[in-house]
Amino acid sequence: MLRRAHPRLLLPVLAIVLIGAVAGCSLFDREPRGTPATQAPAPAGAGAQLEIPTTVAAGEVSLLQRLGADGPLRTLSVERDGAWQCVDCAGDGVTSRGTLAPELTERLQVLLADPALANETDQARRYRTTCIDALTSSLLTSTGLITSQDCPGEERTPVAGEILLLLTQATPAEVKG
Structure with a gap:
């Protein structure tokens, strides 16, 4: 007999499955090394298109953040x-667009x-x-996806x-709930 999943875990699990599915599909459509990150369009509401990265090259990083289950999805690509x-x-x-200061770019490359x-x-x-209704941050790096939440004990x-x-x-990022 199947047990009903906890509703609070459903959204994060679905998000991870979606990212995994999109990343898996991108394995068949890879560009040669050294090219920009592959991106897949996703709906952002009101007919707009949001570019959600599915893979990144070495030295690049993308950050996806969401506050709670219903908050807006913030996407930062560097x-x-x-x-x-x-x-x-x-x-x-x-x-918004910009460029990191040279010393921050160098530090980011060392960390990546x-x-x-x-x-x-x-x-x-x-x-x-x-956690429920926490800020969830996912870093997409060439080594893989790294997720964290702002919640006690994490x-x-x-x-x-x-x-x-x-x-x-x-960056001028500020997630508002």
């Missing part, structure tokens, strides 16, 4: 040269190249979301935590 684009940064539908990052992926940690990943802090402090 290229190897520090150029960034943030879609719906403040939940207002606005797309850190071998310890591979041990912080969701797969390596067997990560599962546990262990912080050292390298990915530093990347997350760098990205949120260096």
Whole structure:
């Protein structure tokens, strides 16, 4: 007999399955190394299209954030040269662009190249979301997906935590609930 899943776990599980499915499909449509990140369009409401990254090249990173189950999805993509684009940064539908300062770009590249990052992926940690209505942040790196939530008792990943802090402090991102 099947047991009914806990509703609070359904959305994070569905999000992970969706990201996994989209990433799996992208395995068959890969561009040669050194090309920009592959992106798949996804609906953003009112007929708009939101570019959600499914893979990134070495030295690139994408951040997906959502506050609770119904909050807007914030998407930040950073290229190897520090150029960034943030879609719906403040939940207002606005797309912002800029470039990280050279010292931040260099620091980001050092963090993304850190071998310890591979041990912080969701797969390596067997990560599962546990909080309701928390800010969920997912970093998409060339080593894999790294998810964290702002909730009591959650262990912080050292390298990915530093990347997350760098990205949120260096861009005009502000998630509003």
